[in-house]
Amino acid sequence: MATLVLPRVRSRSALPGFGFSLAFTLFYLSAIVLIPLAALIIRPWELGWNGFWAEILAPRVLHALKLSFGAAAVAAAINSVFGLIVAWVLVRYRFPFKRVVDALVDLPFALPTAVAGIALSALYASNGWIGAPLEKAGIKIAYTPYGVVVALVFIGLPFVVRTLQPVLTDLSRDSEEAAATLGATRFQTFRRVILPTLAPTLLTGTAMAFARAVGEYGSVIFIAGNLPMVSEITPLLIIIKLQEYDYAGAAAVGVVMLAVSFVFLLALNALQAWVSSRR
Amino acid sequence: MTTTTAPKMKRVAMKTIPILRPRAPTDDHPLVKIALSAIAVVFIGLFLFMPLLTVFSEALAQGWRMAWDALSEPDAIEAIKLTLLVAAIAVPLNMVFGLAASWCIAKFDFRGKNLLITLIDIPFSVSPVVSGLVFVLIFGLQGWLGQWLRDNDMKIIFALPGIVLATVFVTFPFVARELIPLMIDQGKDEEEAAATLGAGGWSTFFRVTLPNIKWALLYGVLLCNARAMGEFGAVSVVSGHIRGLTNTMPLHVEVLYNDYQYVGAFAVASVLALLALVTLLVKSVLEWQFADEISATHRH
Numbered sequence: 001m002a003t004l005v006l007p008r009v010r011s012r013s014a015l016p017g018f019g020f021s022l023a024f025t026l027f028y029l030s031a032i033v034l035i036p037l038a039a040l041i042i043r044p045w046e047l048g049w050n051g052f053w054a055e056i057l058a059p060r061v062l063h064a065l066k067l068s069f070g071a072a073a074v075a076a077a078i079n080s081v082f083g084l085i086v087a088w089v090l091v092r093y094r095f096p097f098k099r100v101v102d103a104l105v106d107l108p109f110a111l112p113t114a115v116a117g118i119a120l121s122a123l124y125a126s127n128g129w130i131g132a133p134l135e136k137a138g139i140k141i142a143y144t145p146y147g148v149v150v151a152l153v154f155i156g157l158p159f160v161v162r163t164l165q166p167v168l169t170d171l172s173r174d175s176e177e178a179a180a181t182l183g184a185t186r187f188q189t190f191r192r193v194i195l196p197t198l199a200p201t202l203l204t205g206t207a208m209a210f211a212r213a214v215g216e217y218g219s220v221i222f223i224a225g226n227l228p229m230v231s232e233i234t235p236l237l238i239i240i241k242l243q244e245y246d247y248a249g250a251a252a253v254g255v256v257m258l259a260v261s262f263v264f265l266l267a268l269n270a271l272q273a274w275v276s277s278r279r
Numbered sequence: 280m281t282t283t284t285a286p287k288m289k290r291v292a293m294k295t296i297p298i299l300r301p302r303a304p305t306d307d308h309p310l311v312k313i314a315l316s317a318i319a320v321v322f323i324g325l326f327l328f329m330p331l332l333t334v335f336s337e338a339l340a341q342g343w344r345m346a347w348d349a350l351s352e353p354d355a356i357e358a359i360k361l362t363l364l365v366a367a368i369a370v371p372l373n374m375v376f377g378l379a380a381s382w383c384i385a386k387f388d389f390r391g392k393n394l395l396i397t398l399i400d401i402p403f404s405v406s407p408v409v410s411g412l413v414f415v416l417i418f419g420l421q422g423w424l425g426q427w428l429r430d431n432d433m434k435i436i437f438a439l440p441g442i443v444l445a446t447v448f449v450t451f452p453f454v455a456r457e458l459i460p461l462m463i464d465q466g467k468d469e470e471e472a473a474a475t476l477g478a479g480g481w482s483t484f485f486r487v488t489l490p491n492i493k494w495a496l497l498y499g500v501l502l503c504n505a506r507a508m509g510e511f512g513a514v515s516v517v518s519g520h521i522r523g524l525t526n527t528m529p530l531h532v533e534v535l536y537n538d539y540q541y542v543g544a545f546a547v548a549s550v551l552a553l554l555a556l557v558t559l560l561v562k563s564v565l566e567w568q569f570a571d572e573i574s575a576t577h578r579h
Contacts, residue, residue, distance in 0.1 A: 014474045015387070015480075016483075017383075017480050018386075021382045025384075025395070028379075029380075032451055034398070035417075036413035036414060039413055039423060040409065040416055082319075082322045085318050085319050085322070086322065088319075089315050089319040093312055093315075093316055099563070101323055103559050103560070104323060106559055107559065108327070109502075110555035110562075111551075112510070112511060112528075113529075114529040114530075114532045115509070115529070115548040116330060118334075118544055118545065119334045119337075119548070120330050122333050123333050128333075130329065157326065180305060189305075214406070215408070217407050217512035218407070218515075218529070222536065235406050235407070235408035238408050238412055239516060245421060247416060247422070250412060254413075265397075
């Protein structure tokens with residue numbers, strides 16, 4: 001039997017190493033990612049169904065969730081506007097030091113979040129370069145929810161710009177020319193021709209920025225001030241619960257964050273499939 | 280005379296003053312260009328360049344000496360050593376995984392391939408704190424294996440193994456996601472030709488596949504390393520912040536900052552910022568030089 005089966009399996013590819021590489025991939029994936037995540041998903045249910053919801057709906061947790069999602073949404077909205085402008089300028093215009101500016105866009109990917117966190121905190125504190133003039137104008141950023149938004153704008157910008165750039169580069173100018181020939185002003189062309197073409201990509205980039213911002217920790221905690229019920233983000237609450245050895249409570253909050261990021265991952269995949277089917 | 284010079288002057292004027300130059304219908308109005316460029320540059324300056332500048336200026340606020348002293352203090356040196364050690368373990372592990380995963384995904388057909396690709400990307404969409412949390416739930420004092428580990432006198436959480444695990448988790452997809460699309464794009468014709476000519480598995484890999492993917496591999500390893508050395512949230516959960524023992528550089532930055540030792544915090548932070556700048560530089564050079572060899576389909 002074995003001699004009959006083996007050649008058929010082998011004939012599917014002339015290359016060796018399939019069994020070994022797949023086995024290693026699955027083993028490593030399970031050990032590092034899948035089993036630990038399973039531990040997270042199982043843990044909170046020792047509280048029971050009602051205990052789980054009591055944990056999630058506690059005022060302090062609810063406020064932290066609201067802040068994390070709200071600030072992430074505001075930051076993503078800001079990034080969708082300015083990210084589009086930055087991407088447009090980087091693709092369409094020529095100006096000095098363009099390559100440096102282009103490379104700098106990736107800084108939030110490369111700079112450790114703790115470094116970004118203390119830098120933003122120093123910058124927006126009441127004696128900082130930006131914080132001092134703002135405070136004179138009566139605006140406080142550091143140690144308020146606005147500080148959370150500032151940090152999340154920093155973290156999310158490259159997602160929007162880098163998602164848009166390749167699509168903007170490939171964007172054919174034919175339809176823009178056609179619109180101009182038919183008498184459209186430049187602004188009309190942008191609103192009626194360019195923006196609808198870019199919209200799915202812009203949405204994808206904004207969603208990625210949002211997803212990243214919801215779970216962000218390092219760049220936020222220094223500038224946020226971390227006052228419970230005011231500027232305390234969800235990831236910090238998980239750490240506080242762990243320090244109190246409330247593993248199940250920490251896991252419950254963690255599961256909610258994980259569920260939301262999975263929903264986002266699925267939505268993003270669907271969105272990307274839709275975008276590529278349209279192109 | 281005047282009839283010949285007038286158009287010439289006009290042409291010069293049009294060249295030097297952009298507003299007077301006739302523009303293509305798909306060109307933006309020069310004022311729009313200036314306004315949008317100004318917005319972009321101010322936004323990037325405010326949100327990206329100023330924080331970077333702050334790191335270095337705060338580090339040197341009381342002179343080079345103070346910054347240097349903060350870096351040569353024993354706890355700082357231990358933190359640097361630990362960071363290098365963690366990256367030296369985590370990056371090769373994820374590199375080997377990336378190679379194995381992209382080999383089986385790109386060179387063979389099997390069911391569930393798309394699911395596998397999606398699963399590999401999971402760590403990117405998980406909050407760093409949750410990435411650390413999962414290992415505490417398994418190996419922590421009240422975790423699944425906590426009691427057993429304590430009975431056998433083994434420590435994973437608040438020790439090196441936990442820090443390595445958390446780092447491996449957050450940097451898990453970096454190499455794989457650079458290699459998979461590229462190797463799918465390259466197909467398996469060259470490897471099959473080598474195999475037909477009698478090359479063995481390893482020699483096919485080292486002589487045919489590796490030269491084709493070397494820049495993409497370097498690109499992935501570069502990003503993986505930057506994240507491994509800079510990871511904060513996940514490591515923060517599993518480390519326990521024991522000075523001189525389980526503090527990586529980013530954690531040392533936090534400890535110093537919370538101690539109001541700003542010069543020290545920003546001195547260590549500026550080393551990490553320099554690492555980030557070098558990463559960006561090498562990354563940009565790779566993108567400009569080997570764009571096609573890094574990836575045919577995406578820039579990231």
